[in-house]
Amino acid sequence: EVQLVQSGAEVKKPGESLRIxxxxxxxxxxxxxxxxxxxxPGKGLDWLGIIYPGDSDTxxxxxxxxxxxxxxxxSITTAYLQWSSLQASDSAMYxxxxxxSGTSVPYYFDRWGQGTLVTVS
Amino acid sequence: DIVMTQSPDSLAVSLGERATINCKSSxxxxxxSNYLAWYQQKPGQPPKLLxxxxxxxxxxxxxxxxxxxxxxxxxxxISSLQAEDVAVYYCQQYYNTPDTFGQGxxxxxx
Numbered sequence: 001e002v003q004l005v006q007s008g009a010e011v012k013k014p015g016e017s018l019r020i021x022x023x024x025x026x027x028x029x030x031x032x033x034x035x036x037x038x039x040x041p042g043k044g045l046d047w048l049g050i051i052y053p054g055d056s057d058t059x060x061x062x063x064x065x066x067x068x069x070x071x072x073x074x075s076i077t078t079a080y081l082q083w084s085s086l087q088a089s090d091s092a093m094y095x096x097x098x099x100x101s102g103t104s105v106p107y108y109f110d111r112w113g114q115g116t117l118v119t120v121s
Numbered sequence: 122d123i124v125m126t127q128s129p130d131s132l133a134v135s136l137g138e139r140a141t142i143n144c145k146s147s148x149x150x151x152x153x154s155n156y157l158a159w160y161q162q163k164p165g166q167p168p169k170l171l172x173x174x175x176x177x178x179x180x181x182x183x184x185x186x187x188x189x190x191x192x193x194x195x196x197x198x199i200s201s202l203q204a205e206d207v208a209v210y211y212c213q214q215y216y217n218t219p220d221t222f223g224q225g226x227x228x229x230x231x
Contacts, residue, residue, distance in 0.1 A: 035220075037168075044211065044222060044223075044224050044225045045160075045162075045168065045211055045213075045222040045225075046222070047213075047219050047220045047221060047222065049219075050218065050220075059218045059219070060219070061122075061219035062122070062219070095167050095168070097167075097168075099215075105215075105218070106215065106218070106220070107156075107173070107215050108158035108170060108173040108213065108215055109158070109160075109168070109170060109213075110170050110173070110179065111170075112167040112168055112169070113167065114167060115167055
């Protein structure tokens with residue numbers, strides 16, 4: 001069974017760093033993209049970026065490039081979303097999601113993690 | 122970036138009636154196929170894939186959900202609304218990175 005299991009909720013202060021994780025199982029980790037999606041309270045879905053663990057090809061939304069870092073460790077089938085200095089405006093639910101791969105491009109998100117709530121206050 | 126605009130923002134439909142949600146993209150999503158997906162998000166849950174390639178139902182998705190359209194104009198139809206279909210629905214384009222989502226359409230029971 002395909003599963004994406006995210007790390008637990010975090011409460012941080014402004015200026016602190018944070019890394020949240022997304023552990024994948026039930027499929028070949030290096031053959032799919034893993035993306036990250038933000039959902040602020042009561043709002044819609046924002047696409048942050050995506051990584052292909054097979055070759056570490058990483059793409060970011062212009063709005064989030066430089067604000068977050070996406071990485072993956074294929075040896076433990078885990079993807080990460082990282083901040084070096086959190087702001088209150090980073091408070092949101094963050095989802096990881098798996099995307100099948102086309103020719104060097106990600107497709108739709110076919111499986112989602114349960115979400116990690118980040119609170120910065 | 123490609124802008125995705127959904128309409129309406131919300132709609133209320135009687136049980137058993139049809140619900141229709143529209144999604145318009147700022148540029149064509151058609152290459153060999155239409156690079157358009159639909160998701161359903163129920164309160165307190167992550168989104169769930171309903172439709173991809175504009176009209177292909179995801180695994181286990183009931184056949185009352187259907188997707189249509191091509192190019193820049195797309196539609197998600199729920200043929201006979203059930204109580205468990207109360208949710209927010211999002212379209213997403215994956216034609217270009219960054220992928221972009223519509224703002225969401227909230228479906229309620231009238």
